[in-house]
Amino acid sequence: MGQALDKASLAREASFELVKASAEVRSKAISAAASLMRENAAQVVAANALDMDRARKAGMKESLLDRLYLDEARVRGIADAMDEVAAQADPIGRVLDGYINADGLRIEKVTVPLGVVAMVYEARPNVTADAFALCMRAGNACLLKGGSAANASCMAIAELCRRACVEAALPADSVAYIEDDAEHTQTAELLGAAGLVDVLIPRGGAGLIQTCVQNAKVPTIETGTGNCHIYVHADADLNKAIPILLNAKTQRIGVCNAAESLLVDEAIADVAFPKLVGALADAGVLVHGDEAARAAAKEAGALEHFEDATEDDWGREYLALELSVRVVSGLDEAIAHINRYGTRHSEAIVTESYAAAERFLNEVDASTVYVNASTRFTDGGVFGLGGEIGISTQKLHVRGPMGAGALTSTKYLVRGWGQTR
Known part of the structure; x- marks a missing residue:
C-alpha cells in the first residue's frame, strides 16, 4: 500500500x-x-x-x-x-x-x-x-x-x-x-x-x-474550466457593456470565471463593435475575431491587437489577455453558440430587454447565468458561502460554487x- x-x-x-x-x-x-x-x-x-x-x-x-x-x-x-x-x-x-x-x-x-x-x-x-x-x-x-x-x-x-x-x-x-x-x-x-x-x-x-x-x-x-461568454444584445447599454466586459476579461485573467469570448449582436455591431474592440485593445487584450471583428479592429486602429479566429478559438480558455470575438445574428444564435462552445460555467448577457434577459437566463446551459453583471462574481465567498471547494459544472448532486x-x-x-x- x-x-x-x-x-x-x-x-x-x-x-x-x-x-x-x-x-x-x-x-x-x-x-x-x-x-x-x-x-x-x-x-x-x-x-x-x-x-x-x-x-x-x-x-x-x-x-x-x-x-x-x-x-x-x-x-x-x-x-x-x-x-x-x-x-x-x-x-x-x-x-x-x-x-x-x-x-x-x-x-x-x-x-x-x-x-x-x-x-x-x-x-x-x-x-x-x-x-x-x-x-x-x-x-x-x-x-x-x-x-x-x-x-x-x-x-x-x-x-x-x-x-x-x-x-x-x-x-x-x-x-x-x-x-x-x-x-x-x-x-x-x-x-x-x-x-x-x-x-x-x-x-x-x-x-x-x-x-x-x-x-x-x-x-x-x-x-469545470471556464470558457465564459459576454453577449452584448441588441438592446444593450454600452455604458454598462464596456465596464462589464473589461472587468470580466482583465480584472484577473488566470481564473475560471474570467470571460474568454465576446458575442455582439449584429443589430448594433456597427456602433458597438469598434467601441468594444477599441476598449479591449486599450487594455492590451489580443482579439481573435471573425471578419466583422477585423473590420471593427481596423476602424478602431487596433489591428496590431487582432488575429483571425479559427474554429478552435470559440471553445478556448485562454487564461491570458486574449479573447475570441464574434458577431451573432440575434438571441437565438447567441444562446446556441454558448451552449455549443461554453463549458457550463458562467455566462452573461448585457441587455435592457426583460424578455431577452429572461430567455437567456432560462435557456443558457451553465451553472451560473448573469444579466448585466460580470462573470467574475461566480465565487463561493461572493455568493455568501464563506469560501468554496470548487465550482461544479456538472448536474448531479451539486452545481455552481x-x-x-x-x-x-x-x-x-x-x-x-x-x-x-
Missing part, C-alpha cells in the same frame, strides 16, 4: 470520529487553524517563496504564478475566510423532509457528512486551507493532493490544519496532505481508492480535470413502534 492509500485509510478512521464531533468542536478546529495561519504567516510565506522560485525557473506563466503566490496579506485573507466558514450554521443534521407514512413509521430525511473527501488540485495553495475548512464544517475528513509546484506551501498549510485538529481534540488525520511524485503514482492510487474515498473533487486545468474524471474509480464531482453544504449527503431516519411489513 502506497502513501495515498495509507493516508486514505487513516482518513477513513478519522471520519468515524468526526461523525461524533459537535458543530462547536468542528468550528473550534477551523478557528484554531485560522489562528495558526495568522501566527505562522511568515513561515507559510517562506515556504511559498521556495515554490515561487522553482516555478519561475520552470517558466510558469504569469497567470498561474499569480494563483501560486502568497504574501502575508493573502495568508491573512485565507485565515479570514476560514473564520467565516467556522461561523456558519452547521450543515449537518438539517431535516430536509419529515412525515409519517401509511404504516405509522416516522420518516425524516437529514443531512449527513459525505465521509472522506479527496481533492486533487494544481498550484493553488489556498485550496488547501479552503478544503480543510469546508470539509471540517461539514464533518468530513479530507485528503489533499496538490501539484508539485505548490508542494512546500501546501504542506506548510496542511501541517497547521493538522495541529488545529489536535487542539480541538480531533484526529490529526482528519486532514492529510499527499506529496507529489514525478510519476504521479500517488494520484493514481487516490483515483483508485474505492471504499476509502467517498468523493473526489479535481480543481485545476482541463487536463487535470479530465484525467480525474476519466480514470477515477471513486465518485467524482467535475469542476460549492460551499460546506455541498459536501453533505442525506440519510433517512425511520422510527417505528414494532411495525413489520
Whole structure:
C-alpha cells in the first residue's frame, strides 16, 4: 500500500470520529487553524517563496504564478475566510423532509457528512486551507493532493490544519496532505481508492480535470474550466457593456470565471463593435475575431491587437489577455453558440430587454447565468458561502460554487413502534 492509500485509510478512521464531533468542536478546529495561519504567516510565506522560485525557473506563466503566490496579506485573507466558514450554521443534521407514512413509521430525511473527501488540485495553495475548512464544517475528513509546484506551501498549510485538529481534540488525520511524485503514482492510487474515498473533487486545468474524471474509480464531482461568454444584445447599454466586459476579461485573467469570448449582436455591431474592440485593445487584450471583428479592429486602429479566429478559438480558455470575438445574428444564435462552445460555467448577457434577459437566463446551459453583471462574481465567498471547494459544472448532486453544504449527503431516519411489513 502506497502513501495515498495509507493516508486514505487513516482518513477513513478519522471520519468515524468526526461523525461524533459537535458543530462547536468542528468550528473550534477551523478557528484554531485560522489562528495558526495568522501566527505562522511568515513561515507559510517562506515556504511559498521556495515554490515561487522553482516555478519561475520552470517558466510558469504569469497567470498561474499569480494563483501560486502568497504574501502575508493573502495568508491573512485565507485565515479570514476560514473564520467565516467556522461561523456558519452547521450543515449537518438539517431535516430536509419529515412525515409519517401509511404504516405509522416516522420518516425524516437529514443531512449527513459525505465521509472522506479527496481533492486533487494544481498550484493553488489556498485550496488547501479552503478544503480543510469546508470539509471540517461539514464533518468530513479530507485528503489533499496538490501539484508539485505548490508542494512546500501546501504542506506548510496542511501541517497547521493538522495541529488545529489536535487542539480541538480531533484526529490529526482528519486532514492529510499527499506529496507529489514525478510519476504521479500517488494520484493514481487516490483515483483508485474505492471504499476509502467517498468523493473526489479535481480543481485545476482541463487536463487535470479530465484525467480525474476519466480514470477515477471513486465518485467524482467535475469542476469545470471556464470558457465564459459576454453577449452584448441588441438592446444593450454600452455604458454598462464596456465596464462589464473589461472587468470580466482583465480584472484577473488566470481564473475560471474570467470571460474568454465576446458575442455582439449584429443589430448594433456597427456602433458597438469598434467601441468594444477599441476598449479591449486599450487594455492590451489580443482579439481573435471573425471578419466583422477585423473590420471593427481596423476602424478602431487596433489591428496590431487582432488575429483571425479559427474554429478552435470559440471553445478556448485562454487564461491570458486574449479573447475570441464574434458577431451573432440575434438571441437565438447567441444562446446556441454558448451552449455549443461554453463549458457550463458562467455566462452573461448585457441587455435592457426583460424578455431577452429572461430567455437567456432560462435557456443558457451553465451553472451560473448573469444579466448585466460580470462573470467574475461566480465565487463561493461572493455568493455568501464563506469560501468554496470548487465550482461544479456538472448536474448531479451539486452545481455552481460549492460551499460546506455541498459536501453533505442525506440519510433517512425511520422510527417505528414494532411495525413489520
